[in-house]
Amino acid sequence: KMVYLSDWHHTVYSNARLTDINWFFDNHGPFVWDVKNKAAEERDWFRIIETTNMYGSRKTLIELLNKDSDEINLSDSEKSSILKIIDRTKGLYWDDFITFVYSTFPVLVSEKYSSLNLEELAARFRAEKGIEVAA
Numbered sequence: 001k002m003v004y005l006s007d008w009h010h011t012v013y014s015n016a017r018l019t020d021i022n023w024f025f026d027n028h029g030p031f032v033w034d035v036k037n038k039a040a041e042e043r044d045w046f047r048i049i050e051t052t053n054m055y056g057s058r059k060t061l062i063e064l065l066n067k068d069s070d071e072i073n074l075s076d077s078e079k080s081s082i083l084k085i086i087d088r089t090k091g092l093y094w095d096d097f098i099t100f101v102y103s104t105f106p107v108l109v110s111e112k113y114s115s116l117n118l119e120e121l122a123a124r125f126r127a128e129k130g131i132e133v134a135a
Helices: 001-014 034-040 075-087 094-102 106-107 118-129
Strands: 023-026 027-029 046-052 058-062 114-116
Touching: 001 075, 001 094, 001 106, 001 118, 023 034, 027 094, 027 106, 034 046, 034 058, 046 106, 094 106, 106 118
Parallel strands: none
Antiparallel strands: 023 027, 023 114, 046 058
């Protein structure tokens, strides 16, 4: 969900995607296995932790092991989008976090079980909200 939120934010405000993920709106909101299967499992700078949440249900945590890795090359705008999402969500409880995810424009205007074309949706969102993309 954090990757989705960061990808959405960056697409809206920088007119460029953070990822090449094809987001899918399923029962649990924007979701794909790519974050775990392609990003985390294929790179040795992540650790995947299988654990349980406070209700006893399974959950997967992805931990960044080497924050100073030379392989992590993010632009200032990419870093800014990620940090804005972290700042916006860090104090939220799970239910509030999920409500926030479900309040994003792609989820509000898309049908469940559909692909979310972030570029098209960001263009619509900017047009409706009168948002200009910084040059």
